[in-house]
Amino acid sequence: MPELPEVETTRRGIEPYLLGRRVEALTVRNPRLRWPIPEDLAIQIEGQCFSAIRRRAKYLLMDIGGGTLISHLGMSGSLRLVSAQTAPGKHDHVDIALDSGMLLRYHDPRRFGAMLWCRAGETHPLLASLGPEPLSDEFDGERLYQCSRGRQMAVKPFIMDNAVVVGVGNIYASEALFAAGIDPRREAGRISRARYQRLAEEVRRVLAHAIQRGGTTLRDFVGGDGKPGYFQQELFVYGRAGDPCKICGRTLSECRLGQRSSVFCRNCQH
Incomplete structure (x- = not known):
């Protein structure tokens, strides 16, 4: 199961490819992850630009448009940048097409991960009761x-x-x-x-x-x-x-x- 260092490694890996990039299209092949992918997610993110790529605990927080795309990698998930010409595999459930010609691809064989949406100014229930980050000054x-x-x-x-x-x-x-x-x-x-x-x-x-x-x-x-x-x-x-x-x-x-x-x-x- 990806832990905090793996999630932070993913964040650092995808950040340079996402910041300032506009979402051209969202493709959801299988919405049935740990929680269903919101039906209106395409409406929320298509045509919008990524403004920040953050991490809270093991959640990736991707600020875009009027809210935050929250991703959890679950037991076996991964996020990778691939060429738009790269054919999807059996467990490639979500593609976010960027104006750079790249795809942010979510891969998850066990489907224990998540791709959720939170409006700006709101706190998602999954993040509401979390303790301090272990690398922050609040933890000792x-x-x-x-x-x-x-x-x-x-x-x-x-x-x-x-x-x-x-x-x-x-x-x-x-x-x-x-x-x-x-x-x-x-x-x-x-x-x-x-x-x-x-x-x-x-x-x-x-x-x-x-x-x-x-x-x-x-x-x-x-x-x-x-x-x-x-x-x-x-x-x-x-x-x-x-x-x-x-x-x-x-x-x-x-x-x-x-x-x-x-x-x-x-x-x-x-």
Whole structure:
């Protein structure tokens, strides 16, 4: 599933090709995504120009005309710029034709993604209750500490809660907890302020580095420019259950937290 670094990589990849460009036509081959594509979307965006390409959590926000086109990549979605002569494939559900002769193409085999519309001045319900961005000044160890008081849930699903902080998905939560030396099974409310400060620093560092490296290569993900990410080779724990820890050499363990697999080192994380 594309996580924050993959979405940010997509945003940076498509932004230069969209800013200032006018939409010539919208083609929807399959409107049945996670939520139906609005029937009047063509009316909203055709003839309008893109003025900004933003990101909030894992949502891409493309300002155009009198509102914002909101896209979520779901489990397997991608947005790419292709030539107008490129024939669509089976899972290419949406094409936005630009005045440059390029197409912004939405590809999604599992159709768990979204393409929604929000009028200017309004806040879409999907964005209304989100916590701070992990790379912003609003996110720090003190916030994690205060939000965690009285919480009995494990720390890993706690930092993956979008009301606490957005965009810390399974891959990067695992990596940040390993770097901070915190067992993902530990009760969130029993972790000290000092350890949360270290964890917040590692969340920021891991995400920033992953963005710099182009995100993590997943089976179904390609970036906006068609290039894969290059962070996967640097993973310490995610997807490495049974392998030796890169720090101490002991075998990595695996458990399930919040219905997700979690890999950790019993020696390095406590």
